Amino acid sequence: MNPSNKPGINQSRSKIQQLKNQFEQRKQLAKSLEPIKTKIGVYSGKGGVGKTSVTVNLALALSKMGYNPGIFDVDIDCPNITKALSITSKPSVDDLNRMIPPELHGVKVMSMGFFQKNEDEAIIFRGPMIHNAINQLLSGTNWEGIDILLVDLPPGTSDAPLTVMQTLDLDGFVVVTTPQELAKLDAIRSINMIKKLNHNIYGVVENFSGEYFGTGAGKEISKELEIDYLGNIEMRKSYSDPNKIAYHEDMEANNEYNKLASNLIQKLS
Numbered sequence: 001m002n003p004s005n006k007p008g009i010n011q012s013r014s015k016i017q018q019l020k021n022q023f024e025q026r027k028q029l030a031k032s033l034e035p036i037k038t039k040i041g042v043y044s045g046k047g048g049v050g051k052t053s054v055t056v057n058l059a060l061a062l063s064k065m066g067y068n069p070g071i072f073d074v075d076i077d078c079p080n081i082t083k084a085l086s087i088t089s090k091p092s093v094d095d096l097n098r099m100i101p102p103e104l105h106g107v108k109v110m111s112m113g114f115f116q117k118n119e120d121e122a123i124i125f126r127g128p129m130i131h132n133a134i135n136q137l138l139s140g141t142n143w144e145g146i147d148i149l150l151v152d153l154p155p156g157t158s159d160a161p162l163t164v165m166q167t168l169d170l171d172g173f174v175v176v177t178t179p180q181e182l183a184k185l186d187a188i189r190s191i192n193m194i195k196k197l198n199h200n201i202y203g204v205v206e207n208f209s210g211e212y213f214g215t216g217a218g219k220e221i222s223k224e225l226e227i228d229y230l231g232n233i234e235m236r237k238s239y240s241d242p243n244k245i246a247y248h249e250d251m252e253a254n255n256e257y258n259k260l261a262s263n264l265i266q267k268l269s
């Protein structure tokens with residue numbers, strides 16, 4: 001028997017090849033992300049608390065402050081940034097065959113949603129598929145001209161957000177909560193998960209504050225877990241109008257996000 005045909009040797013060779021491929025993949029990914037100075041995950045313990053709304057309006061406020069923000073919509077099951085920003089164009093391709101994120105109102109956007117055949121369709125990705133899809137999308141995109149990347153993450157503490165967090169080397173997180181007691185518990189759980197993964201938290205944002213749901217969970221979380229409080233966003237009709245962007249339509253919304261953006265910028269330096 002030829003010694004090189006021994007199953008043990010073949011197994012080691014394929015393991016070495018696998019490690020080489022992973023190393024190459026990481027090198028390529030790091031090179032592709034090089035132009036971005038700060039990558040921030042926008043995250044919540046519960047769905048529907050306003051991650052997408054915060055991501056979009058915050059990006060617009062950062063753009064007004066003179067930054068060049070980008071959004072990476074990696075909410076695997078439900079990518080909807082393109083809808084929230086009313087982006088109709090798809091990515092174009094540069095001469096190195098990398099995708100160029102479409103830009104609207106000074107914000108460049110890359111989303112899983114660009115690759116959905118039909119927007120009603122669910123994208124079903126699990127574990128390694130999530131990892132590969134994110135890696136491909138990140139490595140295959142031309143990120144030049146973006147200084148702050150906001151990443152709209154899937155909610156919760158399940159496999160999907162965990163895989164995304166481990167694939168993307170984020171610099172820190174903005175955690176979104178709503179004022180209710182139950183939402184506070186979910187937010188605390190998710191903050192503890194981020195801490196367990198040794199990631200940095202820039203602060204917490206309370207969304208949907210006001211008469212209807214009350215206010216205070218954001219400040220309480222900040223005090224109890226010793227993380228910064230970035231501000232609160234009132235519950236407003238302008239935020240729920242799917243055909244308009246609150247930041248552009250509503251002065252009060254505009255003020256809220258300008259404050260939030262400058263609080264966040266202070267944490268980055």
Ligand SMILES: Nc1ncnc2c1ncn2[C@@H]1O[C@H](COP(=O)(O)OP(=O)(O)OP(=O)(O)O)[C@@H](O)[C@H]1O
Nearest residue numbers: 047048049050051052053155208234235236239240
């Ligand atoms: N402050 C607010 N006032 C009123 N409506 C809001 C506010 N923030 C968000 N909304 C609306 O609430 C709904 C959920 O918000 P959004 O999609 O941003 O949440 P999400 O956390 O991204 O949800 P998902 O987990 O499903 O991705 C949307 O219709 C949005 O327009």
Ligand SMILES: [Mg+2]
Nearest residue numbers: 051052075080
């Ligand atoms: Mg969302």
